[in-house]
Each structure stands twice: as C-alpha cells, then as structure tokens.
Amino acid sequence: MSEGRRELTGPVEVIGTGLLGTSVALACRRAGIEVLLTDVSADHVRTASALGAGRPRADGDRPQLVVVAVPPDHLGASIAAALDAGDAVVTDVGSVKTGPLAAVHDHPRVRRYVGGHPMAGSERSGPLAATADLFEGRPWAIAAHPDADPDAVGLVEELVGLCAGVVVRLSPEDHDRAVARTSHVPHLLASLAAGRLADAPADHLRLSGQGVRDVTRVAAGSPQLYGQIVAANAAAVLGLLGEVRGELDALIGAIAAADGDALAAVLQQGVAGTLAIPGKHGGPVRPTASVFVSVPDEPGVLARLFLAAGEAEVNIEDVRIDHDLGRQVGLVELIVDESRADHLLASLESRGWLTHR
C-alpha cells in the first residue's frame, strides 16, 4: 500500500501492555502514529509509556483502531468492551480465533472486528521485553469472519505491514485448526515426552542427546498461559488428539505384535510430515546437508568459525550446537544448501578446522 493511500492514521489504542501489546505500540510509534495505552496494571502502562510506546488513554480519546492484547481468558470480554466503547475497528493478537469471535458474534458492531494472530513471542513477558522488531518477517494470521467490513480488514492488514509482519489470511475456523496442528498438539506431545523425563534416574538422563532436547524444548513454556491457549482451542485440539490416540494405539499394537511394516508405516507418516513443513522463506524445502565442526567452548570461537564460513561464501541455513557431556568442547552443526556442503567442508579444513560430516 503506497503512502498516498495510507488509511491507518491513528490513534491506535493498545489494550494490554504486555510483550505483544507493547511491541505493537512501539512499532506504531516508530511509524509516527499516536498510541493510547490501556491496562489493568497501571504499572505496566507507566513502564510502556516510559519505553516510548505511547500515553495512557484519557477520556475523550477516539481511537481509529483498537488492538486487544490481553490473556486468552479475557479476550472475548475485552473485544466486546472495545466494540461497545466506540466505532473503532477492533483486532486482537490472541492465539485462538473462534472463541473470541463467538463472544462478539451477536454484537451490533461485529463487522468492525477482525481477529489477528502474530506468530511471534519470546520466553520473556511484560512490556520490558517488548520491541518494535518483534514481528519482523513473522507470519501474522488475519482471521476475518465472513461479515467483516473489508475496510476494517484493510486497516488491520496495514497494521501488520507497519509491524513488518507477513499477512496469512485464514478463516477463524481454519486458523484454529491450523494452530492446533502446527502448535498446540506438537506442544502437548512435547509435554508428554518431557513428562517421562521428570522422574527418571539421573544417570539415565546422562544419555540425553540433541534429539530429546529439540523434541522437548517448547514444553518448558508457561503451563498457565499454555493451558489457557489449549483450553480456548479445545475442539480443534481434541479432534487431533483423537487421531494421535488412534495412531498411538496402532503404534503400541505394532510394537507389541512385532509388526515391522505397521511400525514403519507410522514412522513413514512422520517423515512425510517433516517434509510437508514449508521451507525457509515460505518456499519449497531445499535439500540441505550438515557439516560438523569440533570447537573449544570459549568466547570468539564461533566468530572465527562463521568468519571462515563467510569467507567460503556459504550461506548458513541453520546452526545447532551440541551440548556434550563432561568435556569443554562443543560440536557445531552447520546446515547448508546440499550443493555447498563439500565446498564448505574443504574450505574449513583448509583453514585448520576439525570438521566431519
């Protein structure tokens, strides 16, 4: 959208000045838009104001757009209150979209509500963790209901652009099914895998490698927050968990019966799933290869390694650092385009790095 046709002129009211709300506010301020801040915590509003995220909302303020960024359990009521309060367009940043919509479905101003969900976050929370860059390059679902006012949708999409997010349009129902599949159910299965480690003997856990760390990482998230999110998406999550239960029973049956073909079928379905995840930059998955480098565990060593990779003109797609056991040595896995792996390997070796594939 060109500057000349810019519709989002403000003020923007942000209700809930936590990580997401304050980050949206900072991005609006960066674009020169006036921001009004509202929170049940006066402390949060003061902090967000001090960070330059805007000023407390005052009586008589008439926002053009309201962004509701409150915890999942309060979304519906806050969106309804925002619609009650005036004729502003209202959006939210909640992780689930059908529940809040149902709460305002019969509201006379429902056409001005357009649900949103930026796929961004942090393990930190609160306004101090906020940044105008939080959404840069991240998908931001726009889950407009069929009766939403097209102008309202356009205004919310303009907000996403201003935050440097990438609009992904889905119906509220599709959004919730999508996040059940790509976020909620993977999280719950990670929690089940991690839960088996909680009471394990310590010497058993010494065999933990990178695989179990990757599988269980998300399970470290807040049970309170995540519990609210899952509860709010109960229908979609239960549908998929029912499938998971059926597959788990099939898996248990296959292992108990020593049925190698049935076991391989479950594993093969998993392989197909990993290949279905879109690649970096939303394109098809490009084949990658790993180059491993053993490095001493000290400041500066990764700098030298990446400098060497850069000199070889190889683009690093991903990096993993293996946490080894009992030694002050790290194993760094550089994931690169398959066609560049041999060149990188030779290049690093010629510079004296201890590499292998």
Added chain:
Amino acid sequence: MSEGRRELTGPVEVIGTGLLGTSVALACRRAGIEVLLTDVSADHVRTASALGAGRPRADGDRPQLVVVAVPPDHLGASIAAALDAGDAVVTDVGSVKTGPLAAVHDHPRVRRYVGGHPMAGSERSGPLAATADLFEGRPWAIAAHPDADPDAVGLVEELVGLCAGVVVRLSPEDHDRAVARTSHVPHLLASLAAGRLADAPADHLRLSGQGVRDVTRVAAGSPQLYGQIVAANAAAVLGLLGEVRGELDALIGAIAAADGDALAAVLQQGVAGTLAIPGKHGGPVRPTASVFVSVPDEPGVLARLFLAAGEAEVNIEDVRIDHDLGRQVGLVELIVDESRADHLLASLESRGWLTHR
C-alpha cells in the same frame, strides 16, 4: 589411563564398515593400532580401507578386540559369531543392549562380551560419512553384564577413551530403559506430531514456527533403521508408551472437561522434565537468556554477528536461526549465560545490530 599401562594394543577387528564401524576404525588407526575390516559388502571394506581405516581381515588374524557394528537385526548373531571365532574381547555399538546380550547369554565365552553404545551419529550413513572425530565428547554407554570379565570391560573403556568418547556405565537393562526414555519414545512422539502434518492443507502449514520444527526434526530419520531399533527395545518402549497413553487420556479428559488444573498438571510435568535434562558439560543447568538479532539472509552476516559477540567476550551457549516466511531476513537467537545477556545486547546494539530480547 597412562600410556605405560595401555592394554589395548590391537589388532582391533571392526565388523560392519558403516558410519559407526569405520569411524571407530579410523580412531584406532589414528592411535596407531592395527585394524582388521569385515563386512558382508566387499565394496564397503574396499572403501573403508581406501579411507585408511585398516585392511581386510585375513585367515590367521587374531584380533585382541572385536567391535561389532552391524544393523540392529543382525547384532546378536554377529556377536555370537565373533565369540565363536576366538578368544578376543567383543563389544558392539548397537542402540539396544539387552537383546544382543540375551542372544549370547549362554555362550561359553559370554564373559568376554561387553556391550557398548556411543551416542553419536549423523543423518548420513556408510563408510564415506565416517570420521575419527565422530565420538569426540559424546556419551558412550558401557553396558557390561554382571558376569563380564573386568579386564574385558577395561579394554572396551580404553577403546572409548581412544575415540575421545565419555564413558557412561549402566547395566544393560538400565541402558535400554534410559534410551527408551531419552531417545526412542521422544522419537515416536515426534513421529506422531509430524504425522499430523502430512495431510494438512498447505495454507495451514504456513503458520509453522520454530516450535513445530524442533519437535518434529528427529522424525525425519530412516523408518527402516529406526523401526529396527524400536522393535529391539520393545519392552522398555512399550512400558513408557503405556504411561504416555495414560497421560494422553488424562490430557484428553482434562481438555474435554475444561479442567484447567488437570491440564496444567500435565503441562507442569513437562516443564519438570525439561529441567531434568542435564546441562551442557554434564553439569547443572545454568540459567540462560536469549538475545534476538534480525539479520539479512546472506553469506557472511553470521560471521560478522559472531565476531561482534566474540569481541564482547560473550560465550554463545546455543544458536537458533528462525526460518521466516516470505522475507529474505533471518532472526537469529543467541542463547547465552543469563548474566551476560544485557552486556551482549548493549554491545551488539553499539555496533549497529538490530537486536531485541
């Protein structure tokens, strides 16, 4: 063990010249030990020999130590044949330990068998992927049975040291329970999570973030190989999958009944599990914090970033590169000791990097 008391003088026979076997052979050759190579594939033996991993075994050779590195389904028979063939100490590198032991439990020379399992591997296979450094700093389980000859155990542990692995002593039963918990069940749950993605609409998968990529990464592994491993550890895996099924039922019940406390309890157990995984270098988990940096997706940029972090004298504990959608910009997460995060953030910002926490 001092050089003066070195007992492992060779020759070492390696049966199965794939990734693991050839890597063990290369580590032995690096230490100046004669290596004899055996494989059903003459091609593999030729390749491994050409890599400097040793020479084909000939009639009349009398190895001091035999390392069995064949696929899971052939382990028991190969170990038995190696015990039959002479008075060498025999070890293996299989992922499961009670099954192979049962296959030789009544063998007259069973005292000379000491099972082993290095926690190392690669997504590549075959001798060309091998390297003497594969085991450096990795845990290597030694699963000696109660009747094993202490001298035989010492010899195998000397092999681990020569490969720069870290010995973790466990009974065969404990080993198998440990890998069921830390490897096999997490892998199977990752497969179940990934399996749900296989038939998902493509626009749903556009909401995939780093979480689902981490949870499902291991599920990309070979169904054939992994199926053999899981089948060989059926008892321990089934025990844990029974627990998982019980917890899954509890989870489904909690969500269906909107019982927030019961849902939070399952999630809290997962949090406890993630905290139980030992930290880097086998010590307690140190608190870490993340610093995020937005970077253009081009060769050399990570080099400059890591150089800047090195100049700030901050040790990077882990790195993640977020795969974003539709933009040629990457988000790099630097995980550092919590006490160093603010310093790193300020230091990077002063050098012009676009950072946030």
